[in-house]
Amino acid sequence: SQKIEQNSEALNIQEGKTATLTCNYTNYSPAYLQWYRQDPGRGPVFLLLIRENEKEKRKERLKVTFDTTLKQSLFHITASQPADSATYLCALDGYSGGYQKVTFGTGTKLQVIP
Amino acid sequence: DTGVSQNPRHKITKRGQNVTFRCDPISEHNRLYWYRQTLGQGPEFLTYFQNEAQLEKSRLLSDRFSAERPKGSFSTLEIQRTEQGDSAMYLCASSLETQYGYTFGSGTRLTVV
Numbered sequence: 001s002q003k004i005e006q007n008s009e010a011l012n013i014q015e016g017k018t019a020t021l022t023c024n025y026t027n028y029s030p031a032y033l034q035w036y037r038q039d040p041g042r043g044p045v046f047l048l049l050i051r052e053n054e055k056e057k058r059k060e061r062l063k064v065t066f067d068t069t070l071k072q073s074l075f076h077i078t079a080s081q082p083a084d085s086a087t088y089l090c091a092l093d094g095y096s097g098g099y100q101k102v103t104f105g106t107g108t109k110l111q112v113i114p
Numbered sequence: 115d116t117g118v119s120q121n122p123r124h125k126i127t128k129r130g131q132n133v134t135f136r137c138d139p140i141s142e143h144n145r146l147y148w149y150r151q152t153l154g155q156g157p158e159f160l161t162y163f164q165n166e167a168q169l170e171k172s173r174l175l176s177d178r179f180s181a182e183r184p185k186g187s188f189s190t191l192e193i194q195r196t197e198q199g200d201s202a203m204y205l206c207a208s209s210l211e212t213q214y215g216y217t218f219g220s221g222t223r224l225t226v227v
Contacts, residue, residue, distance in 0.1 A: 004156075008154075034215055034216075036215075041220075041221075041223075042220055042221070043118075043205050043207070043218030043219050043220050043221050044157065044205075044216075044218050045218070046214075046215030046216060046217065046218075049214070049215050089156050089157075091156075101147070101159055101162055101170065102147075102159075102216060103159060104149075104156035104157045104158075105156050106154070106155055106156045107156050
């Protein structure tokens with residue numbers, strides 16, 4: 001069966017360091033992989049999308065890599081700040097039942113310590 | 115356009131009652147999605163509309179759940195005969211094309227007592 005795995009344990013890092021979050025998947029051939037940020041009691045906010053033929057994507061302090069051989073994406077936040085503390089969700093975009101839809105992982109909670 | 119709007123933000127209902135939620139997507143977005151999220155989990159897909167057509171419905175969705183999107187604009191999600199297991203955050207999202215990501219609303223928090 002299809003599975004998306006994110007580290008369920010919270011990640012605590014010191015302010016200024018680089019945070020690296022992992023997303024692994026099985027039994028998917030996604031066209032796109034997306035990362036979202038979610039704050040408590042709010043809906044997810046779209047951050048970045050990377051296509052299957054792209055290795056890396058950057059946006060300001062964010063960097064995403066996508067390895068379709070390893071079936072893994074890494075999400076990096078450089079020069080992390082306390083305001084980056086949130087849950088980060090990985091989402092795979094693929095076809096299921098004949099239609100394209102996005103399936104989410106369980107998310108990793110990031111805590112940036114001042 | 116102020117983004118995706120969901121109403122109400124919170125709903126407390128007694129078991130067995132019917133509830134209806136509303137979602138107003140970004141006006142130019144033709145795709146609309148409903149997801150459900152429980153504590154500590156990622157959003158779980160419920161159903162998907164392209165314009166007014168409901169193209170997919172999760173097998174996890176029982177017959178007590180129904181969604182509509184008349185005229186391809188706003189959407190409603192109704193839960194009949196609510197059960198305590200229906201307690202969750204119900205999220206609506208819209209998109210133009212998947213490659214631009216989804217825009218989510220703030221969700222409706224349902225508590226069934």
